[in-house]
């Protein structure tokens with residue numbers, strides 16, 4: 001949906017109330033903010049120009065969905081200017097933390113300031129439709145410099161480059177979180193080539209985590225996202241201590257079929273069928289990674 005200024009809205013203004021109620025203290029561990037543009041302009045290199053989706057709307061949605069905390073991941077439209085993300089964290093009253101995107105030339109003092117502002121990781125984005133370049137050597141230098149802060153790395157790539165990503169991922173000296181499971185083709189099922197390759201990545205070291213997110217991106221059939229559920233539930237059951245869940249609100253680039261956040265929350269009990277799995281997915285795991293001081 002585009003307004004007169006050509007700015008896209010990729011989220012619904014009227015999500016349903018989910019049937020599933022998250023456990024107390026649940027964390028939406030993958031979401032973003034856009035702007036507001038008047039205060040935090042988008043990057044000149046942004047590949048999409050969204051309408052404002054600031055912290056007020058994010059925290060109102062969180063309330064409606066029954067979550068307690070957010071992990072705000074710097075969206076590509078803001079480039080390496082993390083001010084919108086930091087602002088949202090600052091006004092959250094301690095209920096949000098974040099993942100930044102940084103210029104590899106960033107100084108140690110600036111990294112310290114990001115930590116002070118609630119950042120706990122950096123994101124490396126390899127999607128050509130989102131970023132112009134992804135310099136692995138520079139990213140590795142950054143990865144080596146964030147260990148002292150106790151941070152991790154979040155990596156976003158698609159299944160077709162998983163193989164070529166392996167040496168890079170193996171060389172990262174801090175924990176690694178893979179966004180949206182590296183976007184497998186969920187129509188292949190849990191034993192298809194994409195999921196098998198992804199599992200062997202998870203098996204390659206004990207500190208690779210993943211976000212079991214984005215049925216809306218990965219399963220075009222829509223709710224109740226049967227292929228997504230069939231493929232992802234065995235992953236949650238096999239790696240219960242290394243999975244995270246998030247809405248992905250405001251769903252960058254999903255303007256054609258606006259995802260219903262309530263329907264996304266209702267996928268949770270289908271991929272995490274026991275109370276224990278849900279507590280790990282929604283509370284224990286994200287707390288360990290983002291609020292280790294409280295976990």
Ligand SMILES: O=C(O)c1cc(C(=O)O)oc(=O)c1
Nearest residue numbers: 074075076077130179252253
């Ligand atoms: O697939 C996407 O379009 C997308 C984009 C962004 C971003 O622009 O940062 O983040 C995501 O998690 C997913």
